[in-house]
Amino acid sequence: TFSPIEKEAIIGVADKVAGHEDAIGAEALERLFCCFPQTKTYFSHLDLSHGSKDLKRHGGNVMRAIGTAAHHLGDIDHALSTLSDLHAQKLRVDPGNFKMLTHCILVTVAIHFCEEFTPVAHAALDKFLCKVSSVLVSKYR
Numbered sequence: 259t260f261s262p263i264e265k266e267a268i269i270g271v272a273d274k275v276a277g278h279e280d281a282i283g284a285e286a287l288e289r290l291f292c293c294f295p296q297t298k299t300y301f302s303h304l305d306l307s308h309g310s311k312d313l314k315r316h317g318g319n320v321m322r323a324i325g326t327a328a329h330h331l332g333d334i335d336h337a338l339s340t341l342s343d344l345h346a347q348k349l350r351v352d353p354g355n356f357k358m359l360t361h362c363i364l365v366t367v368a369i370h371f372c373e374e375f376t377p378v379a380h381a382a383l384d385k386f387l388c389k390v391s392s393v394l395v396s397k398y399r
């Protein structure tokens with residue numbers, strides 16, 4: 259569960275990202291593929307070059323899903339249920355990769371919204387992204 263202070267910080271940053279999901283998401287993915295090249299193997303069917311449409315589209319999808327979760331903090335499991343099925347049953351992404359992506363999302367958000375990214379917001383976002391990851395890997399078996 260999230261405290262009122264955590265909720266405010268998470269929703270505050272999500273509202274800053276709103277409208278810029280493609281750009282923020284594409285940058286987070288670019289950082290992921292640059293820092294952790296092994297993650298590229300899951301996306302061999304996409305064009306991962308800088309500024310590509312695929313990066314923006316997929317990055318936007320990821321950030322919009324995170325925005326949905328931010329607005330359903332009491333029920334993230336339900337809000338991400340379909341996505342959880344997809345990652346666990348179809349994509350079968352190694353769970354270790356989620357830490358790398360959420361790290362890159364955190365760094366990207368920190369750079370773009372540095373005023374909102376207080377230590378309290380940092381800790382709340384880290385906790386929130388861990389929760390999102392745990393939901394997305396919860397249906398593995």
Ligand code: HEM
Pocket residue numbers: 297300301316319320321323324341344345349351355356357359360390391394
């Ligand atoms: C697809 C979100 C983590 C690999 C997707 C989609 C979303 C999403 C919204 C599109 C689903 C659809 O088309 O219906 C997320 C979120 C994550 C996460 C919120 C964690 C914060 C990861 C990780 C990997 C990964 C860590 C692998 C390194 C994929 C792949 C697809 C996908 C391969 C299919 C892409 C395509 O073919 O267009 N994800 N994802 N995801 N995700 Fe994730």
